[in-house]
Amino acid sequence: MRNHRPGTGHSAGPGTDTATTTTDPREPLPLLRKELHTGDRGLSGREAARRLAVYGPNQVRRREKRSLARLLSAQLLHPLALLLWGAGALAFVAGMPVLGWAILAVIVINAVFALLQEHQAERAVEALAAYLPERADVVRDGRRQAVEAAELVPGDLLVLEEGDKIPADARLTEGALEIDLSMLTGESAPVERVAAPSEQGVALVHEPNLVFSGTTCTGGEAQAIVFATGGHTELGRIAALSQRAPRRDSPLETQVKKVAWLIAAVAVGMGAVFLLIGALVGLPLTDALMFAIGLLVANVPEGLLPTITLALAVGVRVLAKQGAVVKRLSAVETLGSTNVVCTDKTGTLTQNRMRLQAHWTPRTGIASGTPPAELARAMSECTTTSYDESGELRGDPTEIALVEGSGPDLPARVAARDGRRRALFRFDARLRLMSTVAEHDGRLVVYVKGAPEAVLARTSGVDRDAVMAVVGDLAHRGLRVLAVAVRDLPPGADAPARREDAETGLRLLGLAGLYDPPRPEVAEAVRRCHDAGLRVHIVTGDNGATAAAVAAEVGIGVPRLHVVAESERIHDHELDELVTGDAEIVFARSSPETKLKVADALRAHGQIVAMTGDGANDAPALHQAHIGVAMGRSGTDVAREASTMVLTDDNFATIVTAIESGRRVYDNVRKFILYIFAHAVPEIVPFLVFALSGGLVPLPLTVLQILAIDLGTETLPALALGREPAEPGIMGRPPRPSSQGVISRDMLVRAWGYLGLISAALVMSVFFYVLWRAGWHPGDPTGDGDALHHAYLTATTATFAGLVTCQIGTAMAARTDHASLRQVGLTTNPLLLAGIAFELLFAAALIYLPPLQHLFGTAALPWDVLAIIAAFPVIVWGADELRRRHRRRAHLNKQ
The missing domain is CATH 3.40.1110.10 (Calcium-transporting ATPase, cytoplasmic domain N)
Known part of the structure; x- marks a missing residue:
């Protein structure tokens, strides 16, 4: 702990909190008084003002929040947004302002939506500051007076009475108090503090003559000399530990950014290559620019970021109904990769009803x-x-x-x-x-x-x-x-x-x-953890034998149980050996600091850790774990604010439910990424056919029609896939490695090499069917005023409608990764059925309403074309169903 020593600390400007020295509050009281230059009359007003200028206000320093402009700029400069900026610029250069403004509107809508969803700052430090009283009684200039708590300085002589909140760390000089230390230690019973000599070999927080900022006096009267204020108090130390590490991107956020840069590189590379090809085959500049714009817009999954954000937000709401309040969207995905749970015993595994x-x-x-x-x-x-x-x-x-x-x-x-x-x-x-x-x-x-x-x-x-x-x-x-x-x-x-x-x-x-009997649902929850490949460790202040008996009763200890009887004494190398072994562990007679050591060790060995806690001193461990889990009923405000998730029922089984929900959300994110990516191929292929033919084949799809698909017909089914129920056996598989990407090679093969190619073949076939039926031959003019212009509008509309119906088949196929649709059930996701109905109505409006026909370049489709397009969903879904059945049989044969 860092302490103040007036007269020897280095100078600092007003409002700073940097002066630190070696004053030891446990040294003999006369020496401490001498160090702090404090007599029976307290400090003088002038000296207190000087020290306030040197040491700064008695406040817990708060982490500066990022400005709204900075948050918004991060969204506007996302790699996917940068691609759209480029496409918008090309649209203006090519003399297509309507298209340019449409693309810019997409950028702004995406950025604002993501900003609103992510603007949830952690408030752990604010909760810590709430423990500080506003005013304090001190002796200054020989008389008792009330001052602002923020104006206390080292050396002030405090007057403390029953009901007071302790405003700073102080050493009792006379009298005795009963202090509620629960916000620091988690102990519910008050402890005695007396003006007596220090005891050697005990932790600072257990010294019998020290009181600490933020705790409460429940009885007695005393005077105390302040030795630490603001960020140098025990409370300030916890605050510093809680905000020591900046917020890190979750695995999902990191992977999405990597994929976004990959998409950007592919799109720009393809654009450059095919612009060169267009120039070689004599494509006009306007057509070449239109091709580049189309390629950029087709490569960018405009709905990806808002869809991921909304899926995580839905996961948060579902978990809240199940008793787990998740405070950060990305934590829902992190829950799905959790492979170690460190839990308290009393009240979490047990009923806390002795x-x-x-x-x-x-x-x-x-x-x-x-x-x-x-x-x-x-x-x-x-x-x-x-x-x-x-x-x-x-x-x-x-x-x-x-x-x-x-x-x-x-x-x-x-x-x-x-x-x-x-x-x-x-x-x-x-x-x-x-x-x-x-x-x-x-x-x-x-x-x-x-x-x-x-x-x-x-x-x-x-x-x-x-x-x-x-x-x-x-x-x-x-x-x-x-x-x-x-x-x-x-x-x-x-x-x-x-x-x-x-x-x-x-x-x-x-x-x-x-x-203290175990909660009746805990044994089943532990069994589900083991089935899902999770390890469960107990970190408790209780006796090792008692904790081991409870562990055995609820099924913890698979394949074996190791009990650390005095966990505070365990060395780091021994801890490393334990956490990398195959045993589940009871850390008995542990302190909040033990939790921090355990969390650090598990993280160092690549484990994804969920850690429970309820005391203020648990805040650093809750912050250090990937998922800090605070108790909603018995936990302190500090623990709740430092945590990532709060259990409203203090129940271990709720943690397991949250992990299952995290896995389901992660799976659903993969499902709608597959769904969105599968449409990139049928959107890009028309532009490639146009470019490679040197303009002999007219553009089968317009850029505005792609935007209508990506932001209109595609969005609601994608969001509905985020509400897909869990696939059978979701808790019967091991946790995914933290290094595993949300976008895998197998997913890309399925999206681009299978579903995408089938959809591309179908939509191009209906495009050519409409043109050939009208007597078109390669190179025939199809522009405005030409004889084939209406047939061309009908053909591009058929391409658009074909893509929409292929989306329906892809959505049904994406609902499951391994199981058949029969196992999942056709009607188990009514939101998806509603989303499909909406996209059909939206597409019909674009095709048949005259104002929208003029804007999007569409035309009414004849019945024979509609009949062909109606078969597309069954073809796409059926092909993928056959693929999954083949994979299931191959998997069974391997077993």
Whole structure:
């Protein structure tokens, strides 16, 4: 951690946050005061102003957002957009302004649409800043006064009371507080902070004399000296880690950009080559430019980017209905390639509804049911549960289980407990203990509960090895084990003022075995993970044996389970060996920092990681994982904002559902890319025939008709393919490698070499059929005013209509990659049927409405031509159905 040291840090301008030194907040208090130049009267107003100029405001620095102009320019300079810019420029040069403006309109519409969909900035830092209070009480110039929290500086003397939010990292100088550290540590119970010497060998966040920015004071009064502000606080450190790495493109985004550049290179290369051919065969300049424009427009899949964006947006909406709120569109696709899930145990795999399952005493051994009276009373006394207005028992789930398991008549016993209490030492994560002092029959009794090893270290007259053997037995049954002990104080003794005086000389009463049952749907979800080739690791603060028992109960540990008992101590090289092995792993006794180490290790070895978390200190790990998964119910705002996905039901099974949806969305993206790419060949072939014939064959398709296809008839079916239901067996195949392209060689062969060529052959055949029927011969004039002009308009219209009907066959073929259409079902995607109906109506309007006929150069089609075109969908789909059946048989023969 970086700390401030006034008078020695280098100078910085106002508003900066860069001065750092080596001040250690754990050094002796007199030395710290000397380092910070702070006396009992606090800082002077002038000195505070000087330090504010050097160290900057006490604010969490926020990442600068990209300007709207910059975001829009990125869309306008996309390689596919650049191709269209070139086509538009050529249209204006060739004296076709209507076509030029139409192309420019396509560019702007695409850019604005994509911009609106992608303009979703992450707000993790804003959520962190929300933890800071607006004002703070300080001692300055010898008197207490309220100042803006943003104006606090290192060396300020804070006055803290119950209900205050801590405005900066500080060291207590007098008094004691109870602090809610849950937003930093995830621990729900408040912890004590006292003006006392530091303890060696503990983490900074567990120091008993330090308080931290953004946490809440739940009780007590104290003064504290500020040693870190703004970005140098623990809160600021989390913010810096959360935004350390810039947002990276998802695999899909990267691949689409690569393909876009490939398309651009192919289009420009083909244009240059065929312009040269046109010049050699004597093609007029206007015709050559028209050819170049047509080639560019035909090569650009105008609907690709908005269709991908909309498909991902639809995936987001579907997941939200299933309990998973995805905050970034590209994350939907990333979910489909996830191959490792790192999950918490309590509340995610389990129900977080503890109950007393078994108990042990030296006399009775392990038993179930209500414990002996003395153990039951101690279990109930050493809790802080209470009843709310609705009569429900509220508090920590572990303590609720202890109270409920200690016997009947709960309300009366809870009220009597509070009346007898004389002192309370809340649970301390470092000591792993909690204790209370209560009065019974005129004498005080100390009640202690906590981790067995921690309690046994403070007891006497007990065989610790034997007790720990019982603890191991209970833990292997999947129980969380707590030890309970007492100490009778001498008659007339006062309640101990310090917990170290209370928690000593204890007498062990027994052990409580608590059971948190797994969620009923988790075992099936884990099985589906394994069927889909995913590995599941548990990262938990709980005991290794308990976590391993839960893992076994839900089916985690295939082919074997490895338990890291003290995961905070694991070295990087050992971690690397573990995550590259074949075992599923339990990381027990872990901290939020452990999660970050695990996420880093998995990423370093090429794994696509989904990581769950709920505390503010989980934010760096959630940010580092490919898919950070926060808990919607139990998670902190910081975790939710740092994550990529929020589970509204805190349920592991929802993660698996999200992964399945991610795979379905990825498959559907491939389906509509196949659908869009398949039409590039029949759109390009007419221009190639025109160019290679040297103009002897008139242009079979106009540029405006191509735009009508790409943006009119093609778009809705493509969007509908984005809503296609999952193909059979989607969760029975392994995750795709992260290096696998969304556009594969097999897809291009199918799109261009099969569906595309069949469609091109069909549309060119109907074009020549119409011309030859009218008596046309190669080289005959077909321009405006010529005898064959109407026949030429009818022929180009037949080409246009043929392409539209071929689209229908391609859409049906694209619905499945391997299975037959019979397995998928003809009517299982009603949106696709609606999209097909729309494209037929749209094409009919262009063909038969006179205003549109004039604009797009179309003419009404005779019935015989319509009959020929009507067969095209069946031919295209049927050919692909035969191809898929052949591939299925070949696959079965290999097996």
